[in-house]
Every structure is written in C-alpha cells, then in structure tokens.
Amino acid sequence: MKKRLHIAATATLFLGVGACGGVSSVFTPIGAETPGLTRAEQELFEEGKTVFATAEDVDEGLGPVFNGRSCGECHSAGGVGGAGEDLLLSRVTRIGAGSGASYSDLVEWGGPVLQRRTIDELEPGHNIPAEVVPAGAEHVSRRITTPLFGAGLMEAISDSTILSNINSGDPDGITGVANYVDDPITGKRHVGRFGWKSQVATLEHFSADAYLNEMGITTLTFPLDLLPQGKALYDVVPEPEDDGEDLQLFAGFMRLLAAPDPAPATLASGRGNQVFTKIRCAACHVPTLQTGSSTVVALANRPVNLYSDLLTHNVGTGDGVVQGAADGDHFRTAPLWGLRLRKFFLHDGRVTTVDTAIRAHGGEAMAAKLRYQELSEADRANLLEFLGTL
Ligand code: HEC
Ligand code: HEC
Numbered sequence: 001m002k003k004r005l006h007i008a009a010t011a012t013l014f015l016g017v018g019a020c021g022g023v024s025s026v027f028t029p030i031g032a033e034t035p036g037l038t039r040a041e042q043e044l045f046e047e048g049k050t051v052f053a054t055a056e057d058v059d060e061g062l063g064p065v066f067n068g069r070s071c072g073e074c075h076s077a078g079g080v081g082g083a084g085e086d087l088l089l090s091r092v093t094r095i096g097a098g099s100g101a102s103y104s105d106l107v108e109w110g111g112p113v114l115q116r117r118t119i120d121e122l123e124p125g126h127n128i129p130a131e132v133v134p135a136g137a138e139h140v141s142r143r144i145t146t147p148l149f150g151a152g153l154m155e156a157i158s159d160s161t162i163l164s165n166i167n168s169g170d171p172d173g174i175t176g177v178a179n180y181v182d183d184p185i186t187g188k189r190h191v192g193r194f195g196w197k198s199q200v201a202t203l204e205h206f207s208a209d210a211y212l213n214e215m216g217i218t219t220l221t222f223p224l225d226l227l228p229q230g231k232a233l234y235d236v237v238p239e240p241e242d243d244g245e246d247l248q249l250f251a252g253f254m255r256l257l258a259a260p261d262p263a264p265a266t267l268a269s270g271r272g273n274q275v276f277t278k279i280r281c282a283a284c285h286v287p288t289l290q291t292g293s294s295t296v297v298a299l300a301n302r303p304v305n306l307y308s309d310l311l312t313h314n315v316g317t318g319d320g321v322v323q324g325a326a327d328g329d330h331f332r333t334a335p336l337w338g339l340r341l342r343k344f345f346l347h348d349g350r351v352t353t354v355d356t357a358i359r360a361h362g363g364e365a366m367a368a369k370l371r372y373q374e375l376s377e378a379d380r381a382n383l384l385e386f387l388g389t390l
Contacts (some may be wrong), residue, residue, distance in 0.1 A: 027261040030149065030341065031079020033075030034258045036192040038297035041256055051246060053080050058119045061241025063200040064128045064196040065115035066216040067092055071250060073147045074214070078341035081257045083250045084145035087349050091144050092214070095137040096321045103322040109134035109194050112321075114197040118228065139320030139328065143196055144349040147338050148161040151194070154335075155203055158292035165286060165309040171365040174283050176311025176333070179325045184208070184221050193310040194334025196324035196334075196347040211250075217241045218220060234263040243271040255296065259304065260338035272386025275379050279371035284309055284333040284364075307336035307390065316362025317346060329363070354387050355380075 028035055035043045052165055053072030058060040068074050075084045076091040084090025093114040097104045105112035110131045118128040133140050159178075166176050179192040181201045185208070190201035200206045208221035216226045219240045225235050265273075276282060285307040294300040310332060318329035326332075344350075345357035361369040377384065 006060065011301045019189075027306065028258045029079075030258075030338075031081060032262055033256050034298050035151065037059055037296070041296060041298075044252040045253050045256040048249040048251075048256070049080055051249045052253050056217065058123050059237065061217040061237045062122075063119035063216040063226075063233050064126065064233055065110075065118050065131055065226055067113075067115050067117060067220045069215065071210065072090055073212075075148055077147065077343065078149075078260075080150040080256065081151075083338075083342050084146040084349075085343070087144070087344055091142050091349055093168060094141045094143055094319075094321055095131065095133060095139065097136055097138040097318070099322065099328060104162070106134065106230075107135060107227075108187075108230045109136055111137070115213075115216065115226060116229070119140035123374060128228050128233050128235075134229065135170055135276045141319035141321045142348040144344060144347065145342065146196070147259055147260075148192075148254045148263075149255060149338050150304065150306065151293055151297050152294075152296065153259055153302060154193050154292035154310070155255065156200075156296075156299045156302075157193065157289050157310065158306060161292065165289075165311060167283070170283060170366070171389060172280060172283060174313065176284070176313055176319040177325060177330060179312055179323070179332075181205075181324055191310075192324060193332075195323070197323040198310055198312055198322075198328060198332040199320070199323035199349065201325045203254050204247055207247045207250040207254075211247065217246075220239060220244055220245055221247075234246040253301070259306075259342065260390075262305070262337070263340060265389060266380045266385065269386040269389045271379075272382035275375065275383045276386060279375070279383075280368050281372075282307075283368070284311075284313055285336055286333075305337055308333040310335075313365070315365040319347065319358060336387065336390050340388055354384060 020064050053071035072080050074084055075081050077085040095106050095111045097106055101193050110299035114131040116130050118130050120126050120128055126304045133337055163178055167174050179198040181192040181358055183190055183201055185204045192198040192201045194200040208219045209219040211219055212222040218225050218241045222239050225240045275349050287307055288303045288305050291302045291304060292297055312326045312330035314329040322328055344352050346360060351357050358372050
C-alpha cells in the first residue's frame, strides 16, 4: 500500500495551441488529463498520477519477487502512462505449456508472468532467487509495455460496438475473435480490450493484475502472494497488501489520461491515410470507434481514434500463450494511436521500425501485407509518413 502523500489540489488546464495547416487548433499534450474534466476528476487524476509513479517499498508489500517498483517505471515513454522506454527494464516474460483445454499457466513454476527482481536488492539477506524460465515452459513470450494514453476511452467503448466489427464475408478472409473476460471485480462478463490479447476489460482489473504480477502486491481481487519460482517463501506483510485504495487511484489516473492527439497532417500523410484504407489495413486497424455512456461525462459518446477493432486475430506472430478466448496464435489488433512515441514494435518488441512491423504480418493480414509490399515507393513513403503522425 502506498504511503499517503500530501497532494496539493492542482487544477492546471493543460491546453496548448498548435498550428495545423495554417489554422490554429487546440490540442492536448501527451500525458495530460482528458479535456473537460470536473474539478473532482482533475484532483483524482493528479493524485492517481503521483501514486502511479511512486516506488513501493518492502514494508508496503513489494515482492518477494517483482519486475518494477512503480507502474510508472515501465509506463514512461512520452510521459507518465506511456509505453516502455527501455526494452530491458520494461519487457516482461510470460510462460505456459500445452494448448486448448490442457493449457497451463505453470503457476507451480512461477507462471504466468516471471519476475526478474527480488526484495534482496532493497533488503539483502532474504536470499530469494530471481525467477528464470523453468524447464517445463513450452511457450516463452516476451511482452513489451503498452501505452495507456486514452485508456479511459477504450474502456468506455461498449461491448456491442466491438462485436459489430466481427467480419463475415470479408474479402481478405479476416474474422476477428472477441476475448470475453469474467471480470473478478464486477463479477460480470465483458468483452476484453486491454493487453496484447485483449485479456482484460476494465482498468480496475488490470490494476489488480499488474499490482500482483509486476510488483508482487496483493489486493482483495488477487489475495495470494507471488511464489518465487512456485516456492512458498515467507513474506512479512499480511494479505491483502493494498486495501483497494491504490487500485482506485491507478484506475482513475489511467481512465482520465488523455488520448494521444495526432501530429498535424501534411500533404504526404493525407495521401498515406488514403493508402491505409485502400490496401485494407483499416479492416483490423479500424480508425475510429465510438464510446457509449460513461460516469465520466468527458468520456461519454465520443470518437476514439485508436486504429484498432480491439478484436484478436491470427496475423502469423503467434506465441503459443492462451489468455481467455485468445489462443496461441491470436493477438489484439495493436492500436496505432501514439505510434510516433514508440521505439519498438509487435508484442515482443522484436522490431524497431514500423516498416518491418508491417512486413512481419501474415495469416489474416497476409493479403494486406502483400499489397503493402507491392505499393510504389511514393505510396509506401506516404503511408509511413501517415503512421508517423499517429
Ligand atoms: C515491469 C513493467 C511493468 C510494470 C511495473 C507495470 N506494467 Fe502495465 N504493462 C506492462 C506490460 C509488459 C504490459 C502488456 C501486458 C500483456 O498484455 O502481456 C502492460 C500493460 C498494461 C495495461 C494494458 C493497456 C493496454 O491497452 O494494453 C494496463 C492498463 C497496465 N499495464 C497498467 C499498469 C498498472 C496500473 C501498473 C502498476 C500497478 C502497471 N501497469 C505496472 C508492464 C508493466
Ligand atoms: C488481420 C488484421 C490486421 C491487418 C489486416 C493488419 N494488421 Fe497490423 N496488426 C494486427 C495485429 C493482431 C497486430 C499485433 C501483432 C503482434 O504484436 O504480434 C498488429 C500490429 C501492427 C503494428 C505494430 C504496432 C505495435 O504496437 O507494435 C503496426 C505498425 C501495424 N500493425 C500496421 C499495419 C498496417 C500498416 C497494415 C496494412 C498493411 C496492417 N497493420 C494490417 C492486425 C492486423
């Protein structure tokens, strides 16, 4: 549990004015709050942001094994809440074995997520070993940290809006799969949308999951502490280590974090936008979805320019890991907003350019990938310029 900090009520309005083709337009800087929040929401955002970025100590429940001491340690590129800045620090390892009904998360060996740091780095003498990939792991998937800008808008998209993008009779044979999640907090079944396999539907659920799997901190939602490499090694803080207050603050911050506004369009990027639609990248990377109702008025009934259908597809990059309805071959259509703030791409961060990320597509995206490869040099440059404005 976080030590409480005194946080001054700041109600700064982060609005800037940018030139867009000669016409002035208002844009929201990366990492700022969503425009139009109430005073109480602005205060929640500021307090949540501070707690999100504050390192935890052993006496607050950190560990015994962990990957980061704060959420902000991994989510930092472009601002607090961003993607991973440093591949080595922010990329995690997920393990599993088998497939279908016999799939295992290998909890008895320290799965599903490995933790590579231990509390010995803060308090020597516990002699807890850092986790390594166990011999029984058939699937080892590296996962880079996804950005959280606009997460509240993604959460406010209704299930039916996501389901309406499941194609039938698509000319390229594209069919998305929705990943239904039994949410441990609401007790309800929702369509998942967060994480590389759309394995989580709400920000409270993801917060509880990350608090446990990345930081070793238990909550009422996940009250059992991490066992280093599956072995019961004593942890001094009684469970649950967080009473739920931090979860509300993390979720509040992420929910109110503004979407990444694109950079101003150029003539070339405008043409590239048309190419993106023409070669049917947009069949999966749907430019805009609409939110439904929300308790946050600023998030309700708004366009979300995320470039994803939030469904999972087989694009030939499979890692064997099963998460809910997403099997070993399926991944969420990666949202492309905020792409210009990123340094490495695809779920495992295997490539460092957008061009090579596109060329890695296969499976359901094979036809679109081939059309990309057959573009004229000029059209391809325009398309990459367009993606570089997102
Ligand atoms: C060690 C690095 C690390 C730390 C620390 C960390 N995360 Fe993450 N985060 C990740 C990775 C990796 C993913 C992608 C996980 C996946 O889907 O496999 C992720 C994904 C997410 C997502 C999903 C966003 C989306 O659209 O896909 C949310 C929400 C999130 N993290 C919240 C948090 C919160 C809240 C905390 C602190 C309690 C936190 N994270 C701490 C690495 C980290
Ligand atoms: C069949 C659905 C589908 C189509 C069509 C498709 N993509 Fe993707 N795209 C995905 C999925 C799924 C991923 C994530 C794959 C992974 O990480 O293993 C992805 C990832 C990406 C990424 C990397 C994003 C990141 O966060 O790392 C880029 C860039 C991208 N796609 C651009 C394109 C472009 C440009 C086209 C058109 C030529 C295209 N995609 C066509 C489904 C699709």
